[in-house]
Amino acid sequence: MSASSASEAAPDCRIQTIEELHEYLYKGLQLEHATLPPYLTALYSLHPGKNADAWHVIRVVAVEEMLHLTLVANVLNAVGGTPDLTRPGFVPTYPTRLPCGPDYFEVHLRPFSREALDTFLKIEKPAEAAGEADRFVPMDWAALGLTSDGAAPPPQELAELEASGAILGLVPGEPTQRFASIGEFYEEIIRGINHLEDQARKAGKTIFTGDPARQVTPEYFYSGGGDVIKVTGRDTAVAALTLVAEQGEGLYGGIYDSQDELAHYYRFEQLELGRYYQKGDDPGAPSGPELSVDWDAAYPVKPDIKLADLTRDPEVLAAAREFNESYATFLTGINLAYNGQPDLLLKAVWEMFRMRDRMNLLIRNPLTGHPGANAGPTFEI
Amino acid sequence: MTQETTAGTELRDFVKFSAAVTGFSEFDLWGTGQAEAYHRTAVDQVGQESLRAALASDPSAAPADPVVASIIKLWYVGVWYGPEQVGRTDVAAWTAPGRSGAKPAVAEGGRAAEDPSAPPFVVSPDAYTEGLLWRAIGAHPSGAKAPGYGSWATPPAVEDHQETEVR
């Protein structure tokens, strides 16, 4: 992510209105949330007591994704927006696609495995330093198999695709382009905030018109690394978005973020390299205690499982439906927390623990007609 | 029919019978992840013959075959109490989590030294945390599956027992 500051003239800023900023931030919420189902599926697929190192690494990252969601919501609230986690399509249909440099990659719901870890590393991968010209990549719709001629789909279809979260990282309103990385997406938001705030100040105004009572403050969020930042102005907004971006990939090429939390990419890399990082380590060369991973100690959840796969097991189907309903309830609860009732976030944690128990039940049930495969949460909301 | 599918059928029959006697659905029982381990434990402890006889018994018969009582308790708390320990609350007292102290003194294994019965054992660490008892009482196993900070202040929801809920 290229650094920008308030004093810099916003070069070629794509966010020109407060409505556009709100839309970008909604996309940010969708993006942050989209990684949660894959992380949770992998986490709860682990055999209990067998893979403690992997368990804790994935757990911390999942909790921090919740932090990111909260940080983005704080920014959206601060600029007078209204977070909406209940919009149809907010939860993507899996597999979804995320940008990673020149390529898109697919994010599946999968049990813990080398493939799953590989995807997680891609999700959190530090972006290549991008020049102004490389921040955007032309969309190749044909390569994704979505149109035959490579051009963007017609507006109606495009709107549906965008709403469904099937492809993340598109440039809003410009279907021919997408962001090179998630970092660049947040960079664009920061530029937009700076640009709009500069303009507002010239008119003696500010874009930070949100009700401070809608902010989620640290006492409502705990566990996992990193602290919630209360967003009240430009500095705190930039700090919150910077934390979201760097907690994934590290700060300025280092392995820690500005709150001294090990970045997600490096947390995951520990599982690949079999060793923990500690302070002072360079990327790729952890020197802390050893750890071990048992790649086979996971329940074989059927990848990208859908309710349609469960028709031969009525009890499992009913439980999977019930899970999806409870997941919707969970999102509704969080949404209320982000809309003026921050104390509801504490109760959302209870709901999260209940979902953990429900997911565990699903994941341990063998599937009829799919030898060697188990059920799992479908996240069809 | 191959041996493998015979084994699979026996396991499914074990779970089906267990569902009837425990009051939990087959989905719930598979959901513990313990079906294979419990079936194996029962076979190892009482032998195929006794187990088959127990599974062929009327699930609602009381008093049940002592093997059936062992199977119910196994699903509920993950502990194998041998059929010869039927009714032994003194043995059960020591296997329960929670502070010890007022319980009668026993030697290691939860039984007195002169007791000839085989000591009870926990099938595995996760057999403890997957005990169905905790769900039946609207709680979570002591030391696992935590419900979250402050959740204890809310009224209890005892599963399958809405009529006595305090709201």
Place this chain on the structure above:
Amino acid sequence: MTSYDVTDPMIFPAGAATQTSAAEAAQGEWDAVVVGGGMAGSIVAEQLGNAGYRVLILEAGPGKDLDLAEYESYLSRFYGAAVKDNQSPYPFNPNARMPRSTDTMPVRPDTPRDDFYLVQEDGYCTDTTFTRVLGGTSMHWEGKALRMLPEDFDLRTKYGQGLNWPLSYDDLEPYYRQAEAELGVSADVEEQAYLGMHFPEGYVFPMRRMPPSYLDRTVARGVDGMRVTLADDDYTLRVRTFPQARNGVPNPAYDGGKGFVPVGAVSTSQVEEGERCQGNTNCVPICPVQAKYHAGKTLTKALRRGNVKIVTQAVASKVEIDERDGRVTGITVKNYRSLDSDSYETYTVKGTVYVLCAHAIENARLMLASDMQRMSRSKLIGCNLMDHAYLLSWGLLPKPAGTMRGTSCTSGITDLRGGRFRGTQAGFGVDIHNDGWGWATGSPYTDLVELVDQQGLRGTELRRTLGNRISRQLLLAFMIDLLPERSNKVTVDDRYRDALGNLKPVVSLKIPPYTMRGAAFARKLAADIFDRLGAEDKTVYHRDRPSAVEHDGHWYNIVGGNHLAGTHIMGSDPATSVVDHTQHSWDHDNLYLVGPGSLPSIGTSNISLTMAALAFRSAGHIARHLRAAKAPVTVRG
């Protein structure tokens, strides 16, 4: 040498538990040698290390780093243990054994000598325990962190009972605050200012109080406003939450508005767990997420300083004394190779000062085994052994109250902790147990066996009946004061030795009538409370158990509280006490005995917070002692 991240107090330095060998330690000259890596020892070591002194900790427990894998091995051992007593999470270690409540029975001439660690020969036996692993008994403590009442410090003057302290509440108050910060205490000041307990203007606890359980509120509906008369005084009861050394919601007003950052799980890598209690209902014997304070958190800070080292698997076996001046010249340790073998090597480690922090029973045992009673002016080493006498009462509430949820105990009744009645009978606190009747009966497993085997229930009927029954359980635990008595004591006896040849502690503890008068009153109060709640009293006491005590023609079961204290009491006279108000030995100039053994009374508060406050206070005195001892020596011609 790896440098550790100074910003993260939760990173335990990898290898610290094993990198210093006993042989190496014996070659050095340390400023302070601390025996025991529990709460008192960790606080003293951390404070002296912070002041720049070279500190060696001797730990009898296994040589494993306090990392998450080791901690979770405790948890897994607990899950898999058939007998789930207080010690079930911790590995059996023949070389540094621990008392187990399963062993609570008198040792008779025909008992195999090796069966028990804590030897008791009397008819009454206590099931009290302490733990010998890194972090000590704080690994399994419940985490209640009450201050003692101001009146507890001069019980003799006020009520003609027990002993006065050489310190007052006000002397200790600043150290209580220091301990509340270290342990991370959750409580609200407004609720804790009772019976004379006071706090400086504007003080708030580090974290807000733990929410009371639904069960607490159910009990409060019957208890709040209840009046009792005792020794001509009226008392009005109410249910009040307990201060807890457990992570809750940080109070933004703490420390003049700076707030408080909870210390979560410690490990050798960044794990981000335990910043808040999740309600595992398993404070004893182990908090799964380390939301509860344990001394490993303080030890981690201590060991992160390069000048504090620890030698593990080193059982302090003898305090070496120079007979001429009474000064300690070294601590001899038996450094065993592994938990599976009794082979060991012997080393003597030397320091400028020695600090025994091995808990009440082990401190006394070590000194007695070192023949130090001979040199003691008071002859009180091992005497005045105290522990809270617990009387349990249990009943069945008319409606489900959500039992088995929450921390082990969130609230209780504390109005009878103090008052003029203490002239004739013991005060007590009452715990409302969120974990049901387990402590008393072995519920819920005993209920299961009863319903399945004896009542023949199965299927949904079994499920429903269990839920309805357990969720209505109410257990009140009365924690009753026990005064110092010379005859309640720890001794050693040549007939009883452990695998390393160390003498085992022999304990004789009798429950005196003063305490039993409190127990008898407690029993009646419990019946009244059950009555007001419409609860069916299910309490049964057994006269055939080692915990049975007769009083006034009735039998009671009095169980231990793991609040061992008093074996080297502090006082202002070397003839009647073992240490002075700084926990400095009266008889050995370079020896400090820091821990609950120094408490001259225990009142009605769990001993840990007071022990921690005293450890902070003594650490300052030890630092001053070291400053004086290490001052440039004037060579006389």
